[in-house]
Amino acid sequence: MGREIERKFRVTGEDWRGQVIETYRLEQFYLFVRENVSVRVRIRDGTSARLTIKTGGGMDRGEFEYEIPLSDAEALRESRVGIVVEKTRHIVPLGAFRVEIDVFAGALAGLVMAEIELRDASDRPDLPAFLGREVTGDARFTNARLAIDGRPDDV
Numbered sequence: 001m002g003r004e005i006e007r008k009f010r011v012t013g014e015d016w017r018g019q020v021i022e023t024y025r026l027e028q029f030y031l032f033v034r035e036n037v038s039v040r041v042r043i044r045d046g047t048s049a050r051l052t053i054k055t056g057g058g059m060d061r062g063e064f065e066y067e068i069p070l071s072d073a074e075a076l077r078e079s080r081v082g083i084v085v086e087k088t089r090h091i092v093p094l095g096a097f098r099v100e101i102d103v104f105a106g107a108l109a110g111l112v113m114a115e116i117e118l119r120d121a122s123d124r125p126d127l128p129a130f131l132g133r134e135v136t137g138d139a140r141f142t143n144a145r146l147a148i149d150g151r152p153d154d155v
Contacts, residue, residue: 004117023088026102033147036056098116
């Protein structure tokens with residue numbers, strides 16, 4: 001079974017910008033969302049697409065990803081639930097890990113979130129100062145809930 005183990009944070013400040021080693025644009029939308037299960041299509045830089053099924057909640061989730069033709073992804077967009085989530089992802093190295101910082105656009109503009117993918121739930125990387133409040137396990141900050149419900153009130 002594919003696994004995704006990650007911690008999620010709000011981002012404070014701009015100190016991270018000088019450390020970015022990679023940047024790309026993402027559009028993603030959801031075909032199905034319910035508690036602890038979602039089916040997503042993600043288009044990267046308008047050139048490639050992946051279908052992802054996520055199960056579970058919190059830090060350790062099931063994740064199954066499959067490359068799909070870009071034309072199929074574009075056709076599936078019409079069947080989405082909620083909004084298309086638009087964001088630019090910036091990669092910042094963090095020792096043996098990396099921080100994925102998402103700067104949201106469109107309906108979610110102004111929201112900046114970070115994720116650190118871990119190899120094991122017991123991993124404890126040193127957290128950089130630009131990471132603010134941890135929101136791991138707060139369903140309001142999952143991309144699926146953002147697509148359906150929009151920005152949480154406390155953003």
